[in-house]
Amino acid sequence: MRQPAHGGNLAWAAALAGCPPSAILDFSASISPLGPPNSALAAIESQLGNLRHYPDPDYGELRLALSHFHQLPPEWILPGNGSAELLSLAGRELAQLAATALITPAFGDYYRALAAYHAEVLEFPIISCEQRIPSSELKAVLSTQHSQLSTNWGLLLNNPHNPTGKLFSREAILPYLKEFALVVVDEAFMDFLPPEQEQSLIEVVQEYPNLVILRSLTKFYSLPGLRLGYAIAHPDRLRRWQLWRDPWPVNTLAAAAAVAAVGDKQFQDQTWAWLPPARNQLFQGLASLSGLQPLQSAANFLLVESQQSSSQLQQKLLKHHQIFIRDCLSFSELGDRYFRVAVRSGLDNQRLLEALSLVISD
Numbered sequence: 001m002r003q004p005a006h007g008g009n010l011a012w013a014a015a016l017a018g019c020p021p022s023a024i025l026d027f028s029a030s031i032s033p034l035g036p037p038n039s040a041l042a043a044i045e046s047q048l049g050n051l052r053h054y055p056d057p058d059y060g061e062l063r064l065a066l067s068h069f070h071q072l073p074p075e076w077i078l079p080g081n082g083s084a085e086l087l088s089l090a091g092r093e094l095a096q097l098a099a100t101a102l103i104t105p106a107f108g109d110y111y112r113a114l115a116a117y118h119a120e121v122l123e124f125p126i127i128s129c130e131q132r133i134p135s136s137e138l139k140a141v142l143s144t145q146h147s148q149l150s151t152n153w154g155l156l157l158n159n160p161h162n163p164t165g166k167l168f169s170r171e172a173i174l175p176y177l178k179e180f181a182l183v184v185v186d187e188a189f190m191d192f193l194p195p196e197q198e199q200s201l202i203e204v205v206q207e208y209p210n211l212v213i214l215r216s217l218t219k220f221y222s223l224p225g226l227r228l229g230y231a232i233a234h235p236d237r238l239r240r241w242q243l244w245r246d247p248w249p250v251n252t253l254a255a256a257a258a259v260a261a262v263g264d265k266q267f268q269d270q271t272w273a274w275l276p277p278a279r280n281q282l283f284q285g286l287a288s289l290s291g292l293q294p295l296q297s298a299a300n301f302l303l304v305e306s307q308q309s310s311s312q313l314q315q316k317l318l319k320h321h322q323i324f325i326r327d328c329l330s331f332s333e334l335g336d337r338y339f340r341v342a343v344r345s346g347l348d349n350q351r352l353l354e355a356l357s358l359v360i361s362d
Contacts, residue, residue, distance in 0.1 A: 010324070017318040024318075027341040027352055028326035030162075030189070030301040034274060035222025036257070037267040043260035044253045055252045062250070065259040066230060070202050075235040078242065079258070081249040083188060083216040083229030087113045089241045090184045090212055090231075094154040095119035097181050103157045105164070105331035107186070110156055122153075125333055126164060151181060158186035159199060163331060163340050165297025170199040177208045188216040188229075189299040194272040197298075202232055209234040219300065220271065221261045226254040275300055279343045285353040286341075289360055300343045303328075310339035313359060321355040 009028075010021035017024060063074040070077070080086040091113030094100045099120040102110060106123075114121055155176055160167045177183050190200050205211050213232040218224045228250060231238065261267070283302060286294040291307035306313065310327045317323040325341050328334035341352065 013318055013324040016315065017322050017324075019322055023322050025321075025323045025344075025348060025351065027344065027348075028324045029224070030219055030299065030340075030342045031224060032192075032220055032222045032271060032300060033344045033348065034271055035220075035267070037221060037261055037264045039260040039264045039267065040221060040223065040257040043256040047252050047256040050252050053252070055248050055250060055255060057247055059250060059255055062255045062259055065262055069262040070232065072202070072206070072232065073235075075238070076205065076232055078231045078233070078238040079250045079255070080229050080231060080245075082218065082227040083186065083214045083231075084109055084113075084227075085245065085249055086214055086229055086231040086241075087184075087186070088116060089244060090156070090214070091119060092117050092244065093182060093212075093237075094156060094184065097154045098152040100154040100156055101180070103161065105328075105333040106156075107158060107162050108330050114156075119154075126161065126166065151179065153180050154182040154184065155180040156184045156186070158188060160189045160193075160297070160299040162189065162299070163301070163303050163328065163334070163338075164295055165299045165301060165303060166295075167193070167199060167298035170201060170204075173199075173201060174204070177204075177211055180210070182210050182212070183208075184212045184214065186214045188214065189219060190215075191220040191268075192271070192275055192300050193298060205232050209237070212237065217258055217261060221257075221267075223254075223257060223261070226251075226257055228254040228258050275343060278346060278349065281346060282341070282343055282349045282353070285349065286356075289353070289356055291360060292356070301340055302343065303334075303338055303340050305338055308360065309336045311336055313339060313356070316359045316362070317355055320359070321351075323352055323355050325352075 010024050010026060013024050014021040059079045062079050063077050066077045067074040078086070087109060094114060095117030099122050100114060101122050101124055104123045104125050159173070173185065185201055187200055190198050201211060201213055205213055211233065214229060215232065216229040279297065283294050286292050286302065286304055293305040294302045297303070311329060314325050314327045317325060325339050328338040328340060329336060
């Protein structure tokens, strides 16, 4: 079976561990352990009878719920079959420009979406062997290779950054909205930050017709199986995207779950209360282990530098402990020196730390 390029491939992990997928403790996919919300599950159940009908092609109820959630007109929001579908549409637009600046290491799907339309890619490393650039200094990253940015370039970045977990400030990104022809910001992990800490650009999207924001309900609400995301951008751009894609990209159950999830304030508050102490517990535990150095993160995952081969650690954890961590072989800048782990419950985090201690000392 092929080595996974993404986290969460339990079939591959179970085959290696010699156990059923249900026995795997999955730290490889950065999904909240608190969900899915009961409200979303109830909404799914309530819509089972409607599976005999096609979804609303305009997704009026879903767009209205998202517009209330973000305080934007509904026409500025386009639901999609996961943010991956919308990323492909963004890739088509970026390919029309002279080049796209990409902060690396980068989520592998960015390369897929850009390569599909033969986009020219210029890479700007946020991590190198010699230095780690502070998260606020986006300008330092983008000036590492080119002294002058082109107004016919696009910029694709995620915030918080995956896989490092670095959070760029809103003020650090804003100047580039005037320097790039198109700026696509993937905010798949932004909702893990409470409102007073988040650095989303949603509040300025109506001021910049060249800004596209991608959001996902996969991670925060634990709904990867439903495939639901949405784009926030100028209505003219979103109408153009609708002409490019298949009809009914979002199924009835996913749309209902999303409406319920974004309105579930109790679940959101619970998640914001859970993450900081759980992440700190995992960070401190990893830092205490010989040969491991976790990086500070604003998201629900930690990138860890390892003196041992991360792929060997991954295999030993699977074979002997049925625990699945994400190696970073798909990130060429990181290779076998890093691995990534999701933040899970306190008990799960402790089980990982104990297993890592045994594997490292073996």
